[in-house]
Amino acid sequence: MKRIILAFIFSLTSSIPAQSQFQQFINYVNSLSDSSEKAAAVDSFMNYAVTQGIPFIEDSTANFIYRGNINTLTVAGDFNGWSATSRPLLKLSGTNFWYRSELFEMDARLDYKFVLNDSTWILDPRNLNTCAGGFGPNSELSMPDYVQPWEIEFYPNIQHGTILTRNIFSINVNTNYQLNIYLPPGYDSLSSMTYPTVYFQDGIEYISLGRAVNVLDNLIDSGKIKTVIGVFVRPNNRNDEYAGSKRNQYRMFFVDELVPYIDSLFKTKRDANQRLVLGDSFGGNISALISYNHPEVFGLCGLHSAAFWPNNYEAYNLITTGPVKEIKWSSIWGTYESLFTNMRLFRDFLIANNYKIDWLEQPEGHSWGLWRATLDNMLEYFFPAQPSFVEDDQNIFVSDFELYQNYPNPFNPSTMIQFVIPNEVRNLRDFSSQAPRNNNTFATLKVYDLLGREVATLINEEKSAGGYKVNFDASQLPSGVYYYRLQAGDLSQTKKMVLLK
Numbered sequence: 001m002k003r004i005i006l007a008f009i010f011s012l013t014s015s016i017p018a019q020s021q022f023q024q025f026i027n028y029v030n031s032l033s034d035s036s037e038k039a040a041a042v043d044s045f046m047n048y049a050v051t052q053g054i055p056f057i058e059d060s061t062a063n064f065i066y067r068g069n070i071n072t073l074t075v076a077g078d079f080n081g082w083s084a085t086s087r088p089l090l091k092l093s094g095t096n097f098w099y100r101s102e103l104f105e106m107d108a109r110l111d112y113k114f115v116l117n118d119s120t121w122i123l124d125p126r127n128l129n130t131c132a133g134g135f136g137p138n139s140e141l142s143m144p145d146y147v148q149p150w151e152i153e154f155y156p157n158i159q160h161g162t163i164l165t166r167n168i169f170s171i172n173v174n175t176n177y178q179l180n181i182y183l184p185p186g187y188d189s190l191s192s193m194t195y196p197t198v199y200f201q202d203g204i205e206y207i208s209l210g211r212a213v214n215v216l217d218n219l220i221d222s223g224k225i226k227t228v229i230g231v232f233v234r235p236n237n238r239n240d241e242y243a244g245s246k247r248n249q250y251r252m253f254f255v256d257e258l259v260p261y262i263d264s265l266f267k268t269k270r271d272a273n274q275r276l277v278l279g280d281s282f283g284g285n286i287s288a289l290i291s292y293n294h295p296e297v298f299g300l301c302g303l304h305s306a307a308f309w310p311n312n313y314e315a316y317n318l319i320t321t322g323p324v325k326e327i328k329w330s331s332i333w334g335t336y337e338s339l340f341t342n343m344r345l346f347r348d349f350l351i352a353n354n355y356k357i358d359w360l361e362q363p364e365g366h367s368w369g370l371w372r373a374t375l376d377n378m379l380e381y382f383f384p385a386q387p388s389f390v391e392d393d394q395n396i397f398v399s400d401f402e403l404y405q406n407y408p409n410p411f412n413p414s415t416m417i418q419f420v421i422p423n424e425v426r427n428l429r430d431f432s433s434q435a436p437r438n439n440n441t442f443a444t445l446k447v448y449d450l451l452g453r454e455v456a457t458l459i460n461e462e463k464s465a466g467g468y469k470v471n472f473d474a475s476q477l478p479s480g481v482y483y484y485r486l487q488a489g490d491l492s493q494t495k496k497m498v499l500l501k
Contacts, residue, residue, distance in 0.1 A: 020058045022061075026099070038095050046097075054126040060104060060143070062141055062143065064100045065126070066125075066126075072117055073098045075114055076112060076115055077141070078364065078366070081338070085118075105363040107146050108142075109140065109362075109364050110369075111140060111367050123138070124139040133367060152211040152214050155218065159217070160213075160217050161185055161187070161213065161216060161217055162187065163213065166178075166181060166265075168257065170258075172250070173246060173253050177233060177234060177253075179258075180204070180234075182213060184216070185217070185221075186227070187267070192400075193491075195268060196226060196229070196268075196275065197228065197230075197268050198229070198230045199233065200231065200233060200279065201238075201277075201283030202234075202280055204232065212375060215372075215379070223409055223495070226402075231262055233258070243311070247311075251293060251294075255297050259297055277300070279304065280304040280305060281305055284303040288319065292319050299328060301327055301328070302330045302382070304332055304371040305333045305334065306331065309339070327355065328382065329355055329356065330357070330378040332361075332370070332378070334362050334365050335363050335364070336365040338366075358377070362374070385404050400422055403494075404419060405495055410499065411499060412474075412501050413475040414472060414474065415471075415497065416469055417445065418470075419486050420467050420468075421443060421465050421466060421468070422488075440464050441465075441489050442488070443462070444457065446487075448483045449480065455477060463488070477499060479501045481497075481498055
């Protein structure tokens with residue numbers, strides 16, 4: 001018996017180009033006649049498979065495996081429309097080992113469950129990787145080239161935003177709505193600084209399943225997006241409000257009641273091109289209806305797998321047959337969703353009609369696994385941290401004081417720091433060199449080490465309103481964490497950077 005098991009393990013670790021390790025195992029067990037030898041071979045393979053990861057993946061093949069005394073077993077997931085019957089697993093003769101092999105893209109990521117005896121749905125007991133879904137966790141299959149999203153994780157060593165809870169009564173819908181409001185790190189109600197806003201449909205799910213608060217914290221901390229305010233709206237009856245009989249009342253609640261309420265309480269930018277509405281599935285449907293009907297309020301619209309089919313494709317037809325409006329779009333969907341062809345057609349229409357659009361198609365399903373991992377794509381597209389700057393001797397009329405994250409970060413040995421000094425004049429139409437200049441502001445930009453000691457002065461002079469960029473050369477400094485602080489009049493901001501040599 002020991003000789004047989006050792007021979008089997010050796011065969012798995014040997015290179016046989018014409019045959020996969022998994023197929024070697026199947027063939028080997030089928031070649032045995034003794035049930036105890038078959039059981040021993042299965043034991044050996046299961047021990048080996050656990051070290052490699054389950055499902056057992058070889059190149060583009062995922063082998064779903066299960067061991068247990070049952071009558072029938074199927075796998076249901078994103079790749080078969082969650083059918084409980086279409087993908088049965090085979091039972092290896094003379095054992096209690098079940099298996100099924102499927103081909104996927106090398107960067108695919110999909111949710112699945114096992115269905116035992118035609119009725120009992122369970123997680124894959126040998127797969128420790130799960131993904132939260134709208135109906136509880138699912139087992140996660142991630143193929144070898146899939147990159148797990150770092151930005152959804154909680155990192156205790158960075159600054160975190162604050163979550164406030166508010167309630168608002170809607171006259172339009174005649175009901176109360178719960179709001180969770182994200183205020184970014186350093187938010188100061190007494191400051192002159194104002195912030196773009198992001199309005200989330202399915203707000204509670206974007207927080208709990210989409211991990212949107214972690215995403216906002218991490219993107220802001222790493223300097224990938226501007227600091228923003230997040231407004232997470234919890235629906236009461238999402239089907240009615242997003243796609244059904246209450247969709248128009250809900251749309252007017254958003255525009256006439258919710259936005260004025262948020263603007264009255266918080267330091268928000270009031271421009272439509274600084275206000276984003278986004279949502280998933282039906283939430284994408286209502287987001288498109290809100291933005292297209294009210295581009296003067298929401299000039300930015302994010303669609304996570306937008307389900308446009310309700311009301312005979314009302315939202316889709318409205319946009320594709322109506323006039324082109326000042327809206328910037330981001331659309332993300334999976335090829336394992338039934339709606340992907342509609343999303344492609346919608347993308348093609350927007351491009352053909354010169355809309356600004358950023359889109360992404362992934363080998364994934366209609367799931368929070370896709371949406372949580374691509375929220376950063378939308379936010380970085382709509383609110384990039386690095387602006388376009390003019391040369392120092394040009395005048396810009398700007399209203400916001402802003403210190404941007406250095407780039408690159410970490411850096412070695414030099415990095416670029418960009419900032420904006422504001423001007424009270426808000427007329428943005430004349431950017432010519434003949435435009436009148438306002439009074440200069442005395443500004444300093446200094447670098448400090450972790451002990452608060454000043455190690456470099458980059459700016460120490462009067463500056464006119466506008467955008468600037470300064471190169472910081474840290475060749476003479478040791479590796480470590482440093483802080484840079486911009487002071488202009490009574491305004492100041494500080495950010496962190498990392499020097500790695």
